[in-house]
Amino acid sequence: MVIRDLRVTIDREWVFNQIDCHKDSEIYEEVAEEYRQIEEQMYALCEPVLLMQYGAVDDETAAALSLPGDTPLLFVISTVGGKISDFSTRAFQEGEYLKGMLADAMADSALSSLERQTLPHLKELCAMYHVGIEKRLDAPKDIPMTAQKLIFERTQAGKLCGMKLSSGYMLDPVKSGAMIYVLTRDTDKFNYQHDCRKCGRLDCKMRSVPDVPVEVVESALSPHSQAGEGLSESPAPEKALSADSSSSTFTLYIRDHQSLMEALTGKDPSFSAVCGGRGSCGKCQVQVLAGSLPVTEADRRLFTQEQLSAGFRLACQAYPQEPLRVALKFQRETSFSAVSDYMLVASAGENAPGSAVCSAPGKANINASGSSSGNTFGDAFGIAVDIGTTTIALQLLPLGNGKRTTDSTLRELSSCSIKTHTLLNRQRSFGADVISRILASTQGKGQELCQCIRQDLSDAAERLLADAGIFPDALKEIVLSGNTTMIHLLMKYDCSGLGVFPFTPVNIGMIQGSCGDILGNASLNARVRIIPSVSAFVGGDIVAGMYHCGMHRGSECRLLIDLGTNGELALCGHGRMIASSTAAGPAFEGGNIAWGTGSVPGAICHVTLTEGQALVRTIGDLPPTGICGTGALEILAELVRTGLVDETGYLDDTYWERGFPLAKTADGQQIVFTQKDIRELQLAKSALRSGIETLCLRFGITPGEISRVYLAGGFGLKLDCDRAISIGLLPACLAGKITAVGNASLAGAASLLLSESGWMDAARIAGDTQEIPLASDPDFNRLYVEHMYFEPPVS
Amino acid sequence: MTIIEEISEYLQKGRAKNVKALVQQALDEGIDAKTILDEGLLSGMMTVGARFKRNEVFVPEVLVAARAMNAGMAILEPRLVEIGNEPVGRAVIGTVKGDLHDIGKNLVAMMLKGAGFEVCDLGVDVEPEAYLAKAEEIGADIIGMSALLTTTMPGMKNLIDLLEEKGLRDKYIVMIGGAPVNESFAQEIGADYYTPDAASAAETARDAVMNRRSHAS
Ligand code: B12
Numbered sequence A: 001m002v003i004r005d006l007r008v009t010i011d012r013e014w015v016f017n018q019i020d021c022h023k024d025s026e027i028y029e030e031v032a033e034e035y036r037q038i039e040e041q042m043y044a045l046c047e048p049v050l051l052m053q054y055g056a057v058d059d060e061t062a063a064a065l066s067l068p069g070d071t072p073l074l075f076v077i078s079t080v081g082g083k084i085s086d087f088s089t090r091a092f093q094e095g096e097y098l099k100g101m102l103a104d105a106m107a108d109s110a111l112s113s114l115e116r117q118t119l120p121h122l123k124e125l126c127a128m129y130h131v132g133i134e135k136r137l138d139a140p141k142d143i144p145m146t147a148q149k150l151i152f153e154r155t156q157a158g159k160l161c162g163m164k165l166s167s168g169y170m171l172d173p174v175k176s177g178a179m180i181y182v183l184t185r186d187t188d189k190f191n192y193q194h195d196c197r198k199c200g201r202l203d204c205k206m207r208s209v210p211d212v213p214v215e216v217v218e219s220a221l222s223p224h225s226q227a228g229e230g231l232s233e234s235p236a237p238e239k240a241l242s243a244d245s246s247s248s249t250f251t252l253y254i255r256d257h258q259s260l261m262e263a264l265t266g267k268d269p270s271f272s273a274v275c276g277g278r279g280s281c282g283k284c285q286v287q288v289l290a291g292s293l294p295v296t297e298a299d300r301r302l303f304t305q306e307q308l309s310a311g312f313r314l315a316c317q318a319y320p321q322e323p324l325r326v327a328l329k330f331q332r333e334t335s336f337s338a339v340s341d342y343m344l345v346a347s348a349g350e351n352a353p354g355s356a357v358c359s360a361p362g363k364a365n366i367n368a369s370g371s372s373s374g375n376t377f378g379d380a381f382g383i384a385v386d387i388g389t390t391t392i393a394l395q396l397l398p399l400g401n402g403k404r405t406t407d408s409t410l411r412e413l414s415s416c417s418i419k420t421h422t423l424l425n426r427q428r429s430f431g432a433d434v435i436s437r438i439l440a441s442t443q444g445k446g447q448e449l450c451q452c453i454r455q456d457l458s459d460a461a462e463r464l465l466a467d468a469g470i471f472p473d474a475l476k477e478i479v480l481s482g483n484t485t486m487i488h489l490l491m492k493y494d495c496s497g498l499g500v501f502p503f504t505p506v507n508i509g510m511i512q513g514s515c516g517d518i519l520g521n522a523s524l525n526a527r528v529r530i531i532p533s534v535s536a537f538v539g540g541d542i543v544a545g546m547y548h549c550g551m552h553r554g555s556e557c558r559l560l561i562d563l564g565t566n567g568e569l570a571l572c573g574h575g576r577m578i579a580s581s582t583a584a585g586p587a588f589e590g591g592n593i594a595w596g597t598g599s600v601p602g603a604i605c606h607v608t609l610t611e612g613q614a615l616v617r618t619i620g621d622l623p624p625t626g627i628c629g630t631g632a633l634e635i636l637a638e639l640v641r642t643g644l645v646d647e648t649g650y651l652d653d654t655y656w657e658r659g660f661p662l663a664k665t666a667d668g669q670q671i672v673f674t675q676k677d678i679r680e681l682q683l684a685k686s687a688l689r690s691g692i693e694t695l696c697l698r699f700g701i702t703p704g705e706i707s708r709v710y711l712a713g714g715f716g717l718k719l720d721c722d723r724a725i726s727i728g729l730l731p732a733c734l735a736g737k738i739t740a741v742g743n744a745s746l747a748g749a750a751s752l753l754l755s756e757s758g759w760m761d762a763a764r765i766a767g768d769t770q771e772i773p774l775a776s777d778p779d780f781n782r783l784y785v786e787h788m789y790f791e792p793p794v795s
Numbered sequence B: 001m002t003i004i005e006e007i008s009e010y011l012q013k014g015r016a017k018n019v020k021a022l023v024q025q026a027l028d029e030g031i032d033a034k035t036i037l038d039e040g041l042l043s044g045m046m047t048v049g050a051r052f053k054r055n056e057v058f059v060p061e062v063l064v065a066a067r068a069m070n071a072g073m074a075i076l077e078p079r080l081v082e083i084g085n086e087p088v089g090r091a092v093i094g095t096v097k098g099d100l101h102d103i104g105k106n107l108v109a110m111m112l113k114g115a116g117f118e119v120c121d122l123g124v125d126v127e128p129e130a131y132l133a134k135a136e137e138i139g140a141d142i143i144g145m146s147a148l149l150t151t152t153m154p155g156m157k158n159l160i161d162l163l164e165e166k167g168l169r170d171k172y173i174v175m176i177g178g179a180p181v182n183e184s185f186a187q188e189i190g191a192d193y194y195t196p197d198a199a200s201a202a203e204t205a206r207d208a209v210m211n212r213r214s215h216a217s
């Protein structure tokens, strides 16, 4: 059957994309003009023909095509004729290269539009013969090139429209396509599209892979109030990020070469790939309810045979090829607690020891709606930002008629109205820790990572202003505080030096620029300043924390501990400052713990053991969903106290295999604390403890000489210091000297926003602080082994 | 900026009219045609090729630059013939027997011209004998073959076999390319060079010819 009554369309956008002509090109207009000039002519030169022939093949031919014998087939050829190609060839010969290239791409576009036009005819034929379409076969992907000869013959392309076949089995005219449809009695099937999925040419401009719908069933979280919003009376208020969706199923459309996990994080960053989607953390479990998903290497490593047959898979390794229905077996961090709270610390130099700590938390978290209008504070505002690896916290502060105020005003202001905003760092989809981000950035994701944080910061800043009813023009200054990697990613610096010895950063100095330069947002007029860092490992966030705690002043020995993944330590006194990063790992944040989770509602945060039974408390008193960092630490302390974990960290035989049972989730799963979890915490606590002692050694003091310990980070706010001491995380001699300071990085940034002279201090801290590299330190390595155990070290 | 530098600049921007006018002006000012060619047109085109390889510009930018070069050449050509200027080299190019894909080959031909080669494009579906006959006729240095189908790739070997057979293998530099072709295939059939794109094809061709000349002398 020959069909000539066809109307092709040429898709301008497609053509431009095909030849790599983008809107930002200097010659875009010129190309567009050339296109306009030849467009009509190209349509005129198209001679679209569609040839279709129904039939079957003998057994031998069928075998050559790997098909069962008597399968009904449909042979199809489509072409736009040879005139455009001739036009293109001629243009090239005449040196009109652009014209030739455009014509060629336009022919391709016309041809692909023809393919869409085949559709109604295909449907008609299928209805006529009472068949459906099983699949489409293309040479040489699915069938050998020689099959083009078969198609050519069956459709009588030569006789009916003067086509020719080259010795390489190519159709002449070249702008043609040949295919075989395998038919089936199942009239519901209609798989007519050609499938690029099997083709390895990922960068092919013609690639088109239909999105795969995946229905995701998410077990409904118990609804929780937006904890923390507007409440600031509790000592550690937390803010719920993004509200919970009420529906428990949603559909994702998975793009070509996108993993299920990528689609999830793309939908909502609170679905986070803890290991960056490398298939190593085992956190992103899903269960296939309908459809099939191939088992991967990583699945095999993690799951038992039973689990595999029950459909368990890792979402980050899953590339769905067909419509699926899956159940999520992990939680989204809908209300990850991002701490924007901090305590005010009077510097040791000013006040008498003992009274040096302001015990009331700064009311930084108040949402004083309405009161922070421009009138009250004049027309100048600033935003302080802490860019954490996991969360980002922003705080809006009035600068007072553009006049700089002094340090002390932070205290005054903190009792006034200040707006804060916290969000998850969307870079988490590239991995939870700095190392996986560095890795991602060196593997060509630098641009994306930079874009991600720029967008986050500029959206959050704009939102903060809008919420406070402040005009963007009133924003005069932004101060950014973050670890060295976060700043490198923001500045799109080459991160390759950060990940390998000798760990050389590109730039750790104070950076200053416009919102356009640094955030890629020219609509904000503010100046942006970034707090300087000490080294690749001790970043501006620590400098900010040291500044906030006044560590550059006074002579007493004080220690700042940031209880995060990097476990930074800073020790000061007698006019000297040293610092280190202990790389404690994410265990304190619930990372690498089997049932570990962030500080989300339902996370187990307090544990007591009585008669071998665990009594747990969860955040928000909700049904248990996992164990957060403090919970993990408390259970460990309890297990050690009751002797269920011996001094080497060995878990009692009864629980060794399956882990110690803590509680059951709402859907009846047993939450346990495993031997491996204990090992993780042992490593983390030992790293930190040994770090503290090594710093003391280098400083020439004993830990007992430390007069004050500042615990920075959200974890510090909830830490039970006695238990931390009982497992040896902190030396016993520090008991009673520990103060949780909250988000010291944000606090430092806020102070710097208000104090011009403070920048001199910050620069001095960054410049004078000496970094003690621990990895190669023999004392550290000796202590590290010692502190792995739970008995007091025999020194 | 000298007029020669200006020619190069305008060429890189693809301004055919300006290039044309400036080449004429340069000739009128008595500047040596060879200098205009080498330092204006060819050097401009080389810069574009290099920027293309670094992903700083894309195919359309190269196309308009090549078109501008062509416009300049139209003015310059008669004078070059007059002074008996020899091209950088001569090349015969075509898509192999059985294969009708031509856009890739067209781009390679264009870039070779841009590098100062005299190019004879034999089109598509070219028999080994036809490559050889043309190459002998124009005294080519290079034979370039393009193939986009796995099934037509053996056609490349056929030409090499033919050259061997006639004892002419060393006379020509054989270059091959096309989407399914790669370095190891080139080695397998004994081709001299494979390159993945047209810009590197031109560079490689020029270097190969220079190399051969310096060895010969
Ligand atoms: C566009 C295209 C088409 C178009 C137009 C073809 C045309 N002639 O214009 C259409 C849609 C018509 C088409 C049809 C078919 N195509 Co086609 N097509 C392509 C595609 C997507 C791009 C080719 C192209 O124009 N690239 C742009 C140019 C600029 O790149 P290039 O040709 O590779 O050339 C560059 C380099 O390779 C190099 N180079 C090229 N030649 C030379 C020579 C030398 C000496 C050197 C040094 C360098 C060099 O420099 C060039 C410029 O940088 C390729 C896949 C791909 N991504 O490459 C498939 C491809 C070539 N097609 C393929 C096939 C199989 C077909 C069909 C048989 C499919 C079918 N079943 O219908 C038909 C056959 C058509 C026919 N007439 O019989 C296959 C070949 C597979 C194989 N290994 O054998 C490919 C590779 C796709 C695949 N599936 O893998 N095709």
Ligand code: SF4
Binding pocket: A195, A196, A199, A200, A201, A202, A204, A205, A206, A207, A208
């Ligand atoms: S990716 Fe490109 S070359 Fe591969 S099958 Fe799809 S259109 Fe063809």
Ligand code: FES
Binding pocket: A261, A272, A273, A274, A275, A276, A277, A278, A279, A280, A281, A282, A283, A284, A314, A315, A316, A317
């Ligand atoms: S295993 Fe999938 S995110 Fe870690």
